[in-house]
Amino acid sequence: MERTLVLIKPDAVQRGLIGEIILRLERRGLKLIAAKFLQVNQELAETHYAVHKGKPFYEGLVRYITSSPVMAMVWEGPNAIAAVRQTMGATRPTEAAPGTIRHDFALEVGRNLTHASDSPETAAQEIALWFKPEELYPWDRATDAWIMG
Numbered sequence: 462m463e464r465t466l467v468l469i470k471p472d473a474v475q476r477g478l479i480g481e482i483i484l485r486l487e488r489r490g491l492k493l494i495a496a497k498f499l500q501v502n503q504e505l506a507e508t509h510y511a512v513h514k515g516k517p518f519y520e521g522l523v524r525y526i527t528s529s530p531v532m533a534m535v536w537e538g539p540n541a542i543a544a545v546r547q548t549m550g551a552t553r554p555t556e557a558a559p560g561t562i563r564h565d566f567a568l569e570v571g572r573n574l575t576h577a578s579d580s581p582e583t584a585a586q587e588i589a590l591w592f593k594p595e596e597l598y599p600w601d602r603a604t605d606a607w608i609m610g
């Protein structure tokens with residue numbers, strides 16, 4: 462079982478896509494175990510995107526993520542990290558496969574709607590950065606046996 466951090470970024474919130482994105486993750490069979498709606502401050506943005514510091518798009522990326530509220534969530538499931546990134550599509554929307562969120566709703570890499578952890582190590586770091594342990598609520602779902610063998 463894996464957990465992954467998903468952010469519905471400011472452009473997706475502004476464009477009224479929160480429901481659409483959650484719908485696709487729920488429908489896939491992933492389980493929501495934590496969620497919060499918040500305005501990201503400079504410190505959180507810089508820590509979250511520390512790996513990109515020094516890159517030409519870094520300053521714009523921090524401005525983008527702090528520009529308006531985001532929805533932060535933790536989703537759980539078998540292969541959740543790969544499954545969520547597949548549902549999001551490639552980082553560049555014009556390279557994302559049809560049927561993915563970034564293909565279906567975005568055009569530019571700098572406005573690509575979502576973030577999802579890219580490995581078990583970053584997922585653990587990011588979940589700890591965005592959520593306190595007591596804000597995670599694992600739960601038994603009646604349909605689990607029909608989604609996980």
Ligand code: ADP
Pocket residue numbers: 518522551552570571572573575576577579
């Ligand atoms: P992903 O979000 O798919 O894991 P990266 O970790 O490579 O992608 O990049 C983090 C975020 O930085 C991207 O989702 C995107 O919002 C932004 N970004 C990446 N590359 C560029 C770029 N060349 N120009 C503008 N923004 C970028």
